[in-house]
Amino acid sequence: MINYYGIRAIYTMEMARTWRTLMQSIASPVISTSLYFIVFGSAIGSRLMSIDGVGYGAFIVPGLIMLLLLTESISNASFGIxxxxxxxxxxxxxxxxxxxxEVVIGYVGAATTKSLILAALALLTAQFFVDYDIQHPIWMLTFLLLTAVSFSLFGFIIGIWADSFEKLQVIPMMIVMPLTFLGGTFYSISMLPPFWQTVTLFNPVVYLISGFRWSFYGVSDVSLAVSLAMTLMFLLVCLVIVAWIFKTGYRLKQ
Amino acid sequence: MIDDSLSILSVSRLSKRYAGGHCALDAVDLDVRKGEIFALLGPNGAGKTTLINIVCGIVTATEGQVSVAGFDISRDFRKARSMIGLVPQELFIEGFETVSATVAFSRGLFGLAPNPSRVEQILRDLSLWDKRNSPMMALSGGMKRRVMIAKALAHEPRILFLDEPTAGVDVDLRRDMWALVRGLRDNGVTIILTTHYIEEAEEMADRIGIINRGCIVLVEDKDRLMKRMGKRQLTIQLHRPLASLPAALSERGLTLTESGDALVYTFDSQRDRSGIADIFRSLADNGIDFGDLTTTESSLEEIFVSLVRAP
Structure with missing residues (x-):
């Protein structure tokens, strides 16, 4: 027996919160994406060589979408719970x-939905600045969905762990943001010296961005299979932690 | 004793020790009968809210079992919980949500299909219909309290927990609320309430449970409790003050007030009252005239205090 109405109630309530703040929700990804394209895509990017045969402006599109997707998924889900x-x-x-x-489907589902909407908006915004194409749209959507779900789950965990508004910001700012910047949003990791290339392979975000970029241009830092496996692994780890949280009542029940 | 078939909530050997070592409940046994209004009384920190929160699934018990209409609250949590409505002590609200949205949310969360006419009826019964589109933060404290009740009723519970429902509520609302509670009881809903206003329990409850320091001190029919524990007092106002009490009267247990203008006779409510006739005969025999008579009965509050203070 599944409490279908229960899931729907949580999902609807969470989405209602999104619609209440629709303008801010839309404005922030559109503005931040535009800024990145103005600075890195047009101003600086025009003076840079193309990477792997892809113009710099277009090269950073998948990375920027990922950056947005990660931060939005985490913040929506963590705030939601x-x-x-x-x-x-x-x-x-x-x-x-x-x-x-059912609780997780409701909360994480709503956070995922919102971050997917925002990612789609950011992709549309990017159209105004650079030309990009998507060679493997199905894979693109698969990575988009898997990443949104995984990081919404991750955000859900943060939202349960945090016992202050400050803590809510700590992980996204101190860990996720650096990992994303160093994970190849703005460069190909093959551009790094060999030692740092090896170090970078310990950064899970590398696999997300690499796989996502492959779905756009057919070029990647690591193989598609490895990207997919790492993404699924991250999803699994989050699921295990969430299961543990509810089993023990951690931070939820006394 | 309680007929098991009539017991809708059954708590056995329930204990709760919090992480800090505080023992909030100590092997509590309690049965609440179907369709009654049960008042749980106790001083602050006695364990009332902990007990309610364990039954509702908000706090995890350290030991013991709870079943609701025969369903164990952890094994059959869906069946057990879908029968329960909870109005918590504090006003927990999401300020931006509208009244009707939050009530509809509660209904859905408990697995019921949307039913706008049912929600409308609940909002009308609680005089919230005009406010249905207001965000929660725009409501007064009393209105928020009504919304909390509406949320609990939205999923048609068979047992309703009211944790200090009338704390900080004005007289009008309190009267409305008690009318509502009686109406629910008439429809077969079992009500379990905690309150600080003991006169309310006195007026409303069918049975009273008294909890102190995590232990149930007593569970009894309210009327029987009042009879058993209650004291009545007869005060006889005298026409002329007496300097001292005649021996015949002090033998009967009467005392003279300090000012000497009244006699006081204290007796158990359940005791045969023929003693009073003897007192009046003695008064006449001693030539004592009296102007007025009053009798008072001790309140549940006094009974409560005497039970809780007892070592």
């Missing part, structure tokens, strides 16, 4: 006949 904890309204979810899986 942190707020009811902070306000105390979580009592209702805890006392309702909904299973862990």
């Amino acid at each position: 942190y707020m009811p904890r902070y306000l105390g309204t979580i009592y209702e979810v805890l006392s309702a006949p909904v299973s862990v899986v």
